Amino acid sequence: MEQNHCTGVRSAEGWRPPHDFRGVRTPSVQASRYSARVTMVTPSDHLLRTESGLEEKVAVVSLARPDVRDIVGQAAIVRYPGPDGKPIDHTLDFVEEMVDDSRVAMIVKPSATADKRGTRGVLKAVAAHAPASVATRFVLATENDVSPAQVANARLIHAVRTLGPAPDDPAVHAVAACVRGPMTIGEAVERSRTHAEGFRAAVRLLADRRLVTLSKGRITRRTLVGPAGEDAR
Structure with missing residues (x-):
């Protein structure tokens, strides 16, 4: 089931709908058996759709912080060489746009899944090959980061x-x-x-x-x- 936290924008001129998604990919509203879809509106009045309960929690906590100006979902695709030398494309889950104009890219995974899939190695490779415009810092966000x-x-x-x-x-x-x-x-x-x-x-x-x-x-x-x-x- 998809949850919807969208409220649109209220102004002196009345209600207007939020802007479309900012990312390079728009997540489907169709959730799998083990995932969830939640749509919300960011401070810039853009739609943001998360693809799991953990992603929704990370996004909500990020947007409550005073040092975060906005957050972009599915913000960029970074290509890096795999172990066999073949290119691998990775889509970043979020990029936080901070009030000091820095950008923090996030991969969101449950800690057990991150350990099993070697996500920290993927994060290191993505950070090494991402253009400077994508982010100034790259982090892994797990359930341990959102109590x-x-x-x-x-x-x-x-x-x-x-x-x-x-x-x-x-x-x-x-x-x-x-x-x-x-x-x-x-x-x-x-x-x-x-x-x-x-x-x-x-x-x-x-x-x-x-x-x-x-x-x-x-x-x-x-x-x-x-x-x-x-x-x-």
Whole structure:
């Protein structure tokens, strides 16, 4: 079954559909027995379709990070020589476009599959033969890079960003501007005299790195937060 996280774009002129896929190949909507298809909209208002549950988790976590500007699926095909000298074409799963203008190419595989198929060797070969324009760094992303808490927090950030600013945001922003030490999100919401919208406003501040989490795990009202620049425990 295909899941669809597409919302299109809301503007003063009304709703408009997102742009088409940016990659060199558009994944089919037809999922196999052991795969999944999820379609979402990236910050640049382009469609992105993942081909497995792990790819979807990696993409959602990437897009929740403040240092990632956008992500492109099936971003480039890199040709490298195989063990017998014959050329092999590899399509990169993702390329993250970072806010500092660097690009991070990713191969996404479950760790057991990566070990069995020698994916780290493939990654090394792809990195050695890819044009400089493809990426500045090449990484292997496995399930070990996206914990359940990271995925849950990324989905929460995606949800509050989709909802957009609310009337209670300025009250929470005012409290956050005065934060000098650790406090829970619940305490910040209480000080701002807001309720559910206050919680969502606090999550938007975390997404924008105007506040940082000081405790690990899923983001809840009990999560400790502090001013930007402090390290998470």
